[in-house]
Amino acid sequence: MARLSTHVVGLDIGTTKVCVLIAEPREGGAIDVVGCGSAPSRGMRKGVVVNLDACVASIKQAIEEAELMAGAAVEKAWVGVAGPHVRGLNSRGVVAVSGRDHEVSREDVQRVLSAARAVNIPPDREIFHVLPQEYMVDDQDGIHDPVGMTGAKLQANVHIVTASVSAAQNLVNSVNRAGVEVEAMVLEQLAAADAVLSADEKEMGTALIDIGGGTTDLVVFERGAIRHLAVLPTGGEHVTNDIAVGLRTPIPEAERIKKKHGCALASLVDDEETIEVPSVGGRKARLLSRQILSEIIQPRVEEIFSLIAEELARSAFDRSIHAGVVLTGGGAMLEGIQEIAEDALDVPVRRAAPIDLGGLADSVSTPAHSTVVGLALYGARQRARPPVRPAYPSLFFRVSDAVRTWFGELF
Numbered sequence: 001m002a003r004l005s006t007h008v009v010g011l012d013i014g015t016t017k018v019c020v021l022i023a024e025p026r027e028g029g030a031i032d033v034v035g036c037g038s039a040p041s042r043g044m045r046k047g048v049v050v051n052l053d054a055c056v057a058s059i060k061q062a063i064e065e066a067e068l069m070a071g072a073a074v075e076k077a078w079v080g081v082a083g084p085h086v087r088g089l090n091s092r093g094v095v096a097v098s099g100r101d102h103e104v105s106r107e108d109v110q111r112v113l114s115a116a117r118a119v120n121i122p123p124d125r126e127i128f129h130v131l132p133q134e135y136m137v138d139d140q141d142g143i144h145d146p147v148g149m150t151g152a153k154l155q156a157n158v159h160i161v162t163a164s165v166s167a168a169q170n171l172v173n174s175v176n177r178a179g180v181e182v183e184a185m186v187l188e189q190l191a192a193a194d195a196v197l198s199a200d201e202k203e204m205g206t207a208l209i210d211i212g213g214g215t216t217d218l219v220v221f222e223r224g225a226i227r228h229l230a231v232l233p234t235g236g237e238h239v240t241n242d243i244a245v246g247l248r249t250p251i252p253e254a255e256r257i258k259k260k261h262g263c264a265l266a267s268l269v270d271d272e273e274t275i276e277v278p279s280v281g282g283r284k285a286r287l288l289s290r291q292i293l294s295e296i297i298q299p300r301v302e303e304i305f306s307l308i309a310e311e312l313a314r315s316a317f318d319r320s321i322h323a324g325v326v327l328t329g330g331g332a333m334l335e336g337i338q339e340i341a342e343d344a345l346d347v348p349v350r351r352a353a354p355i356d357l358g359g360l361a362d363s364v365s366t367p368a369h370s371t372v373v374g375l376a377l378y379g380a381r382q383r384a385r386p387p388v389r390p391a392y393p394s395l396f397f398r399v400s401d402a403v404r405t406w407f408g409e410l411f
C-alpha cells in the first residue's frame, strides 16, 4: 500500500465508536477527506482504556476500513484524549522582557509560557496543553501576539490542560499496538471546537457541549481562547440504558429505538404515534406509544443539561456565553434536544456538524464526527507551523516518546 506521508490522520477512540479520518491538507488550513473508517469501540469506558486487547482490535478495524477507502497505509495519527481524568485550570506567568531595546522576542514568549506552566501538578498527572489566552505588555492587555512590542514586563494568561499519565499511556500503547505511531495527543474538546465553532463564536463566548456515549464534554471559549473545561460522566449510553429498563427491551434494541424514534421532548410527540418494542426472553413484541418513550428519555436529558447549567454557574462562565451554546457529538442528534437545552440554559442553542470539508465529506458530516474531523484539522494546522522546542523537556522524561510529543503542542 502507498505511504501517507503528506496526509494527516485523526483518530478518535470514543466510548461507543473508534473513528479514523485520513485527510489531505489544503491551503488555508482546510482538509479534503480521502478515507474514513469506524468500528464499534470495545475496551473503553468513559474515554479510558479498560481492556487493551479489545481496544487494539477496534482501532485496527477502524484503521483498516479507512486505509481501504483511501488506498494507502496509515503510519501516524493525531489522537484525541478525553475522559473525566482530563482537567483544565487557568494560570498566569510574568517575566521581564530580556532584550536591551525592550522588544518582546519569541524567546520571551516561550519564557513567559514556561513561567505560566509552573504550577503544582500531582505526580500521576501531566500537563499536555498550555493554551495561551492573552498577553499583557506592561499595562497593555488583550494582546494576541506580543512579539515585536516594546515594554519592560510581559505577562501571559494561559489555560493548562492536564491528564492522568497512566490513562494517556494506555491510549498510546493501544494505538502503537495497532501498528500506528502517535503524532501527538490532542484534547478532544479543542479538536471538536476546531471542526464546528466559528471564529466569532470563539471570540464572543460560546459553550461547546459534546454529548458522547459515556461522557458529556463541556468547553467554554471566550475572546478566542479556552477558558473552562469540564467532563460529566453521563451521555447517550445512559439514555439507552433508561430505555432498556423502562421498556424492558435488550440494550441493542433500546439503542435502535432511541435513534429511530427517540425524542427528548415529550410535548413534541403526537400522542397517537406508536412504536414496536421487542421483548426480552423470546416474548412477543409489543406496541407502545412513542409518547412513553419520550417520557423515559426526557428526564435523563434534562438531568444532563441541569448538570451543565450547574457547572456553568459554579464556574461563573454562564455569564460569558454571549454567543450561546453549540451541541455536537452523537448524542446531539436526538430530536428535541435543542429545545431542552434552550430551556435549561436560557441561551440560544444550535446543533453542529463539521462543515467546509472537501473530498469524501459526506461520510463524516454528522455531529458524531466532529471530534475526528477536528483532530485531522488540528494536525493539518500544526503541520503547517514551524516546530518549537520545549523550554523544559526534562519534565517529560518519565513518559514515552509519544506522550512527550504533547510538548510539541505547547506553544
Ligand SMILES: Nc1ncnc2c1ncn2[C@@H]1O[C@H](COP(=O)(O)OP(=O)(O)OP(=O)(O)O)[C@@H](O)[C@H]1O
Binding pocket: 013, 014, 015, 016, 017, 018, 041, 046, 047, 082, 211, 212, 213, 214, 215, 216, 235, 236, 237, 240, 255, 258, 259, 260, 262, 329, 330, 331, 332, 333, 334, 335, 367, 368
Ligand atoms: N440519531 C441519533 N439519535 C440519538 N442518539 C444518537 C443518534 N446517533 C447516535 N446517537 C448516540 O450518540 C452516542 C454516541 O455518540 P459519539 O459517537 O459522539 O460517542 P463517542 O465519541 O463514541 O463517546 P465518548 O465521546 O463519550 O467517548 C450514543 O449514545 C448513541 O446512541
Ligand SMILES: [Mg+2]
Binding pocket: 014, 015, 212, 213, 329, 371
Ligand atoms: Mg466522543
